[in-house]
Amino acid sequence: MSDLVPAWWRDAVIYQIYPRSFADANGDGIGDLPGIRSRLPYLRDLGVDAVWLSPFYLSPQADAGYDVADYRTVDPLFGSVEDARGLVADAHDLGLRMIVDLVPNHSSDQHVWFQQALAEGPGSPLRARYHFRDGRGPQGELPPNDWPSIFGGPAWTRVADGQWYLHLFAPEQPDFNWEHPAVADEFRTILRFWLDLGVDGFRIDVAHGLVKESGLPDIGHDTSWHLLDVGESPCFDRDGVHDIYRSWRAILDEYPGERIAVAEAWAPTLSRVAAYVRPDELHQAFNFSYLGTAWEAGAQRAMIDASLAAMSAVGAPTTWTLSNHDVVRHTNRLMQAHEGEVAGKRPAAVDEAAGLRRARAASLLLLALPGSAYLYQGEELGLPEVVDLPPEVRQDPAFHRATGQDGYRDGCRVPIPWSGTQAPYGFGPEGGPSWLPQPDSWAGLSVAAQDGVPGSTLTLYRDALALRRKVFAGDDLTWLDSPAGVLAFERGGDFRCTVNMSGAPVTLPVPGSQLIASGPITVEDGVAVIPADTTVWWSL
Ligand code: BGC
Ligand code: CA
Numbered sequence: 001m002s003d004l005v006p007a008w009w010r011d012a013v014i015y016q017i018y019p020r021s022f023a024d025a026n027g028d029g030i031g032d033l034p035g036i037r038s039r040l041p042y043l044r045d046l047g048v049d050a051v052w053l054s055p056f057y058l059s060p061q062a063d064a065g066y067d068v069a070d071y072r073t074v075d076p077l078f079g080s081v082e083d084a085r086g087l088v089a090d091a092h093d094l095g096l097r098m099i100v101d102l103v104p105n106h107s108s109d110q111h112v113w114f115q116q117a118l119a120e121g122p123g124s125p126l127r128a129r130y131h132f133r134d135g136r137g138p139q140g141e142l143p144p145n146d147w148p149s150i151f152g153g154p155a156w157t158r159v160a161d162g163q164w165y166l167h168l169f170a171p172e173q174p175d176f177n178w179e180h181p182a183v184a185d186e187f188r189t190i191l192r193f194w195l196d197l198g199v200d201g202f203r204i205d206v207a208h209g210l211v212k213e214s215g216l217p218d219i220g221h222d223t224s225w226h227l228l229d230v231g232e233s234p235c236f237d238r239d240g241v242h243d244i245y246r247s248w249r250a251i252l253d254e255y256p257g258e259r260i261a262v263a264e265a266w267a268p269t270l271s272r273v274a275a276y277v278r279p280d281e282l283h284q285a286f287n288f289s290y291l292g293t294a295w296e297a298g299a300q301r302a303m304i305d306a307s308l309a310a311m312s313a314v315g316a317p318t319t320w321t322l323s324n325h326d327v328v329r330h331t332n333r334l335m336q337a338h339e340g341e342v343a344g345k346r347p348a349a350v351d352e353a354a355g356l357r358r359a360r361a362a363s364l365l366l367l368a369l370p371g372s373a374y375l376y377q378g379e380e381l382g383l384p385e386v387v388d389l390p391p392e393v394r395q396d397p398a399f400h401r402a403t404g405q406d407g408y409r410d411g412c413r414v415p416i417p418w419s420g421t422q423a424p425y426g427f428g429p430e431g432g433p434s435w436l437p438q439p440d441s442w443a444g445l446s447v448a449a450q451d452g453v454p455g456s457t458l459t460l461y462r463d464a465l466a467l468r469r470k471v472f473a474g475d476d477l478t479w480l481d482s483p484a485g486v487l488a489f490e491r492g493g494d495f496r497c498t499v500n501m502s503g504a505p506v507t508l509p510v511p512g513s514q515l516i517a518s519g520p521i522t523v524e525d526g527v528a529v530i531p532a533d534t535t536v537w538w539s540l
Pocket of ligand 2: 024025026027028029030031032077
């Protein structure tokens with residue numbers, strides 16, 4: 001990897017792999033690192049710059065690997081550390097960078113530190129690495145404070161000796177106490193372990209959660225948290241968290257090749273998010289405000305402007321995402337989205353053709369924006385959310401703990417269809433299992449079915465990513481006056497993007513030659529007719 005490429009990450013397209021659902025090499029129904037390794041050429045041909053891998057570390061899988069029992073071991077389910085090393089090396093050979101997930105807010109309850117904390121008992125210094133407290137009430141039978149778990153129920157679980165421990169997520173995910181120096185030391189060592197192995201950076205899980213308001217005060221009122229979408233609270237986005245990221249940035253900067261970190265920080269405002277990407281902190285933060293924006297021209301334009309302004313105020317690039325492993329796929333979500341309601345909601349069935357049309361238009365808009373784009377595996381195939389998984393196959397811990405309003409994350413995690421006419425569609429060996437069932441209707445959506453097919457969603461993404469490398473230089477964006485419900489902007493003086501969100505076809509003068517369109521448009525006598533939910537890129 002050349003060290004001469006300046007700030008590769010500022011406009012990078014980064015593709016999220018959810019390892020258990022990508023490619024299963026050994027046929028146990030769960031995707032693995034050798035499977036990913038065998039599919040790297042697909043990602044090179046797609047044209048992405050980097051890959052982000054969701055966790056593959058040793059884990060009891062209470063939350064699909066976001067409950068880590070050993071941060072320096074690969075779970076045998078996914079392979080070995082040698083497989084990880086080989087995967088990173090192969091990716092580099094293909095010109096792809098590799099980012100891994102770091103889960104510092106909490107460990108698994110099977111982590112040796114937590115097991116020691118339980119064994120040593122109340123008052124032991126080893127308990128201080130987590131948040132153990134006596135309960136309230138005459139017998140300590142009430143949780144120490146009123147914090148709810150994001151996965152439902154109280155954020156506290158009582159152990160056999162009577163004390164309680166804090167877990168903002170599942171009980172199997174105890175929160176670390178980041179005021180304890182051993183925790184900070186341990187994570188600096190973990191960063192170095194993976195940097196030494198060659199990774200190009202980290203996605204920081206729950207980056208806004210590490211530091212809690214000291215004294216763990218009550219929230220004092222009923223909260224209606226949704227998965228990660230939590231707003232102002234004593235549990236999240238405390239100022240002290242930024243010292244941690246300053247110390248991590250210093251470590252990242254010691255390594256050659258611009259190693260990066262991207263924050264999963266669900267903060268109440270864009271300017272609070274921007275604080276995570278100040279020059280001496282992390283490089284990028286996910287733009288969940290944009291992800292939650294309705295498919296409506298005024299709202300989109302305002303959010304794009306606000307995002308660019310907030311990030312450029314600290315000199316950071318803006319990021320754009322429409323899908324990830326925690327939210328309803330944007331094929332469905334953009335048909336039903338209400339602002340601010342994004343994660344883990346019960347998805348509704350939508351007209352799949354209309355949903356796909358809108359999703360393609362949204363993706364082509366996203367890829368035209370200045371900054372860095374995060375794609376989630378399967379969106380390049382136009383995969384819909386699977387809305388009808390029966391409760392008995394669902395594995396999202398939030399589904400089984402919550403009361404129905406949250407916990408619908410399995411529907412975006414269904415394994416990828418690669419080829420063939422029957423499940424598992426090349427995800428694993430023919431006739432083999434897949435950890436979540438794939439719909440019968442997915443044969444036509446497989447990679448093989450779309451490869452080289454004009455008009456397929458895979459072709460649209462490949463063409464758009466190739467154009468993106470050629471067309472965009474700077475990070476300017478200039479809006480143009482356009483009819484109601486239509487967005488139009490130019491970049492670099494010779495590129496225009498037109499998006500029709502008006503709900504009806506629009507007729508516009510042709511501004512130049514068409515580079516690509518998310519759906520069929522007609523051009524005649526200098527006039528273009530752009531159907532509803534369609535995006536067009538033009539060369540001026
Ligand atoms: C991850 C989720 C996970 C949670 C707890 C989130 O940020 O993206 O998948 O359940 O953190 O680790
Ligand atoms: Ca496997």
